[in-house]
Amino acid sequence: MFRGATAANLDNKGRLAIPTRYREALTNGLVCTVDLYQPCLLLYPLAEWEVIEQKLATLSSMNPVERRIQRLLLGHATECQMDNAGRILIAGTLRQHANLDKSIMLVGQLNKFELWDETRWQQQIAQDIALAPEDLHQLSDKLQNLTI
Numbered sequence: 001m002f003r004g005a006t007a008a009n010l011d012n013k014g015r016l017a018i019p020t021r022y023r024e025a026l027t028n029g030l031v032c033t034v035d036l037y038q039p040c041l042l043l044y045p046l047a048e049w050e051v052i053e054q055k056l057a058t059l060s061s062m063n064p065v066e067r068r069i070q071r072l073l074l075g076h077a078t079e080c081q082m083d084n085a086g087r088i089l090i091a092g093t094l095r096q097h098a099n100l101d102k103s104i105m106l107v108g109q110l111n112k113f114e115l116w117d118e119t120r121w122q123q124q125i126a127q128d129i130a131l132a133p134e135d136l137h138q139l140s141d142k143l144q145n146l147t148i
Helices: 020-026 046-057 064-076 092-097 118-129 133-138
Strands: 005-009 015-017 030-034 041-045 078-080 087-089 103-108 113-117
Touching: 005 015, 030 046, 030 064, 030 092, 041 046, 046 064, 064 092, 103 118, 113 118
Parallel strands: none
Antiparallel strands: 005 103, 015 087, 030 041, 030 078, 041 113, 103 113
16 A cells, blocks of 8 residues: 655656655556546556556447546556666656656555646645535545544
8 A cells, every 4th residue: 555745856867766665566567647637647556557457448439438538548558667776767748747847746545656746736735625614515425434
């Protein structure tokens, strides 16, 4: 399980050094793709990504919405291998999609990471914290029953 938000830097070639505590869990490869709803990237261990691919394979290419999701997720999916220094190369098209430059945030989301531009991440967190009481009616049953 991946958790926590870690500040990181991309080098001038677009490489990200994976924090040491996560490297062992990611040695079998990673897949990076776009997020459908946020200006960030999703970084999956290969085994987790293969589960996503199986689900995407069940979608109809004849349904425009399902095909759009397949096109975006699969079309941007890029395999990443860690080098001996624990770095992965984030493809230029993916960096451009998420406006990643130098300072980024690696955010654990259980089975994957989100990669955010650090400034955009701070803005997103401020929006998330500012959830207005009138928005609480939109909570799903699962979220309404979540106790922490």
